[in-house]
Amino acid sequence: MKDFTEYKNIWVFAEQRQGKLMNVTLELIGEGYKLSRERGDGAKVCAVIAGNGVSPLADELYQYGADMVYVLEHPLLTQYTTDGYAKAITDAINTYKPEIVLFGATHIGRDLAPRIAARLNTGLTADCTRLDINVSNYMDYLEENTTASLNGLDRNDQSKGLKQTRPAFGGNLMATIVTPNTRPQMATVRPGVMTKREKIQGAKGELIKAEVDLTPDDINVEVLEVVKAAKEMVSLTDAKIICSGGRGLGDPEGFKLIEEFASTVGGVVGASRAAVDAGWIDPIHQVGQTGTTVKPEIYFACGISGAIQHLAGMQTSKIIVAINKDPECPMMKLADYSIEGDLKKVIPEIMALWNQ
C-alpha cells in the first residue's frame, strides 16, 4: 500500500459559465459534503473555481456547503479553454493534494477532467451516478437496488477508498470503479443525480487564492465566439413533473399536445431521442443516456417504448406513468401506472380531470 496521508480534502470543480454557477456544481458540493463527513477524518469539501473576477461566487459556494473555496484567477482564464484550465487546476492539485476531485459530467467537465487525469497519471471514472466511501452504506445500496452479490464485502471495513458507480453498455450493466494506487481519485458525475444541500444564508468558509502561472503561450486554442442558445435551458433536472413525448406522437404537432399537457400539470416537456432525431423538438429536451438524467416526482412517458438508453435517464423517477398502445413494450412494464391506449385520446382526458 502506498502512503496517501498527504492527500486530504474533497474538491469539487466549480463550473461557472458567464459568471453563473452550474447547477451540477451545487449538487456536487452536496455530495462532497456527504463524502467528507463519511470519511470522518476532518476532510473538508472544497470548491475550486477558475476564471477572472470570480471570487464573489465563493459566498454562494459556502451557502451550499463548501468548507473552503480555492480561487484561481487570471486574465487568461476569463474564457474556458482546455489548456488554460487544465494547467491552472493541475498545478493547484499538485500544490494542495486533494484526495478526491469531482467534476460535473458536462461538455466542459468531460473535456477538462480527462486531460488533468492524464497529466497527473491518475484514474478517472466517467459519468458516475453514485459515490460511496462508507462500505456499509455501499452494501445497503447494492442489496436494495442491484443483483450484485455481497461476497467479499465486510460491513466493518473501515477503508476509505472512493467507490464510484456508473452505468456501462448503455445502462445494461453497472460497474463500481476504484482507484487504489494513485491520488487524487477523480470522477465526473452526471448532472441531476446528486442532491444539493439546503441553502444556508450567510454561511461562511475559508477562501484561498491559489497562484496561477499562465502565459499566452500555454494556450493553443483561440476562442472566437461563445454563443448561447436563444432559448433558455430547459430545467429538466429540477422539474417535479415531466411530460415526455416519443415517436408515438406521430408528428411534430404531437408536441403541441405535450406542451399543453405540461402546462396543465405544471410540468416540463421532455422527449425521446427518436422524437429529437425526427426533428420534432429541440435536442435540449432529450432525456436519456445521451440526453439529460431526470428524477421527477412524476414522469409521463407518452408514446415512448422504453429503450434502455432512454430508461438510463429516467428510471429513478419516483412515479412513472406510461401511455402507450403497446402493453408489451419495456416502458409499460417498467411504469408504476401503465395506460394502454392512444395518447391523443388519453392525454386530453387526464388534462380535463387534473385540476378538478
Add this chain to the structure above:
Amino acid sequence: MKIAVCVKQVPDTTEIRINPETGTLIRDGVPSILNPDDANALEEALRVKDNLPGSEVTVITMGPPQAKEMLQECIAMGADDAILLSDRALGGSDTWATSNALAAGIRNAGSFDLILAGRQAIDGDTAQVGPQIAEKLGLPQVTYVKEFSLEGDYVKVKRALEDGYEVLKVKLPCVLTAIKELNEPRYMSVPGILKAAKHDIKVWNAVDIGVDLTTVGLKASPTNVFKSFTPKPKGEGIAVEGDTPKEKAASLVNALKEKHLI
C-alpha cells in the same frame, strides 16, 4: 494532409439483452459495429481528403484480432491505411492505459497533421480517450466538434455546449473528437469493398510501438473494476383499469391524488 482517425469496434448496445435469471449480459449474437461517433470522425477525415487530393487517412484501433473486420470496413469507406494494435499486454487497459498505447501507436505510424476520434464509445461511454491521447501527444484538443473547416494551418470548429456552442480556432496539429451532428457518414463503396479485401492491415504489438510496458494493460491501469452488476428489475406496476380513455384517466388521477401527488 496526413490524418489519423482513432476507431473502436463495439457491441451494438441497442441489441444487448439481460438474462433475467442470472442478471448477466447476453452478448451472443450481438453484432459488433464501428462505434457511431467514430464513423463521424472518419467521415470528416474522408471529406478533407475529398477536398485535398493527395491527403492520406490512416485508421488506428486497439483491440482483439477480430477488430480487423471493422478496419476493413473503414478501408471500404475510403481510408488509405489501417493499423491494429493487438497484444495481450494491452488487454484490460483503462482509458489512461489505452491512451498510452494509442498515442504510442500514432507516434510509431509517423507524424500527422490532424488526429480525429469519436467523442465516446457506446460500450463504456467515457469520452476520455480522445482528450487523454491529446495529452499524451502534447497536442491541443477540441471535443464535441459539430462543425469543422480547414483554414490553412488552422482549423476552425464549432464545439457543442449544452446551452449553445463555441467557435474555436486551433493550429494544426491537434486532436478533435466528433459528435453525430458533425456529418452523415458515408456507406462503403463497391470499389472500396474490393480494395479492402486485398488490403494488408498492419498489426502491431506492444514492442512494435515501443510503449513503456509499465503504462499499459490491466495491471498498469489506475482504475479497476471493483464490482459489476445489473440494476434490480423494478416490481410490476399497475395496469390502469377502465374501458374508455376517460375511465382510465379517472383511475390514474384518483390514484395519484390518493398518493398526494396532485
